[in-house]
Amino acid sequence: MARIEPPVPLEGQVRIEQMAKWYGPVGEGVEALGGLNLDVPAGEFLAVVGASGCGKSTLLRILAGFEDHTDGQVEVGGAPVTGPSPRRGVVFQDYGLFPWLTVSENVRYGPRQRRVPRRRAKEIAARYIETVGLSRFADRFPGELSGGMQQRVAIARVLANEPALLLMDEPFGALDALTRTSMQHELKRIHAETSATVVFVTHSIEEAVYLADRVVVMTGGPSHGVPGRIEKIVDVDLGDHRDVNAPDFNAIERAISDLVHVGA
Ligand SMILES: Nc1ncnc2c1ncn2[C@@H]1O[C@H](COP(=O)(O)OP(=O)(O)OP(=O)(O)O)[C@@H](O)[C@H]1O
Ligand SMILES: [Mg+2]
CATH class of the missing domain: 3.40.50.300 (P-loop containing nucleotide triphosphate hydrolases)
Known part of the structure; x- marks a missing residue:
């Protein structure tokens, strides 16, 4: 058929x-x-x-x-x-994270901008932070992470928008x-x-x-x-x-x- x-x-x-x-x-x-x-x-x-x-x-x-x-x-x-x-999610060489927000807050930022409810945004962030292997660092600030970890946060942040x-x-x-x-x-x-x-x-x-x-x-x-x-x-x-x-x-x-x- x-x-x-x-x-x-x-x-x-x-x-x-x-x-x-x-x-x-x-x-x-x-x-x-x-x-x-x-x-x-x-x-x-x-x-x-x-x-x-x-x-x-x-x-x-x-x-x-x-x-x-x-x-x-x-x-x-x-x-x-x-x-x-x-x-359409964009990841450049420089991570472009907000230094004054924690890892979790950085990743939640996109969903919150799209008016995803706070609790749901937190769940989405947790999921993608886990995907990039950084669950233990969710409450740290970007300045406390290595370059590779910051880049992973940048990727999680883009993935949280499910592009x-x-x-x-x-x-x-x-x-x-x-x-x-x-x-x-x-x-x-x-x-x-x-x-x-x-x-x-x-x-x-x-x-x-x-x-x-x-x-x-x-x-x-x-x-x-x-x-x-x-x-x-x-x-x-x-x-x-x-x-x-x-x-x-x-x-x-x-x-x-x-x-x-x-x-x-
Ligand atoms: N804003 C701009 N104004 C004028 N010319 C530009 C501008 N941005 C890029 N160009 C020119 O356009 C061409 C392509 O630039 P582009 O940055 O896309 O190259 P690329 O392939 O990414 O190079 P690289 O591997 O060095 O990153 C270059 O000749 C560059 O000088
Ligand atoms: Mg280039």
Whole structure:
């Protein structure tokens, strides 16, 4: 029997068509991105890599609704992006926590803003603080935690809004290698547990291949005299349990690395 497709696209689905982004006036300013096409199905884990200045953060900020695009279409869940939304959670490299609020209060902040009743917000916060393994630190202040712990709070805070789309810009870039590895495991688990779509920008090709279903390789950028663009999208057909030392893993890493350097 034929399946009837739902008429409304799933909430975390991303569609970008012929998108351009100018900083400053068109034709005079800087064309950061041009002719960008990208479809991300709901629930996918998509990594984005590319040399500095190719427009990765610009792309993420546009999806977050923090920045307008100049031309083309940008849709999330079938609707044009017109501004920020709690349904699209954003995690940057600097944690952006409120230092005067405890861990629990930081995580509760979003739900409370959305007028979730106090007791329910507390339950939601407790759940996500547990998810990131920080239950024992719920009543501490961010300044009392390590960088890796603060980043986990930042992730819990975004998850507490139960976003359909999780946008992460080098979220683990400032972490030491051990913390970074454990955060990668954590994020994989969280992604498997929620149905959120993830768009994850990283400078680490290894991290991209470890985490993602597909890796977008971007090239160009204003410092190369051309707008940033998508060079290629690489499928990572490695299943759920990935070994960073396995030959097939390394082959994909090398292929991506070659592509990154094409446009650099
Ligand atoms: N507010 C701005 N005004 C003018 N130009 C900008 C602005 N923000 C970014 N750019 C330019 O747009 C291009 C893309 O910047 P973006 O920050 O998106 O790059 P990126 O790929 O995230 O780089 P990195 O890997 O260094 O973080 C760069 O050439 C940058 O100089
Ligand atoms: Mg950036």
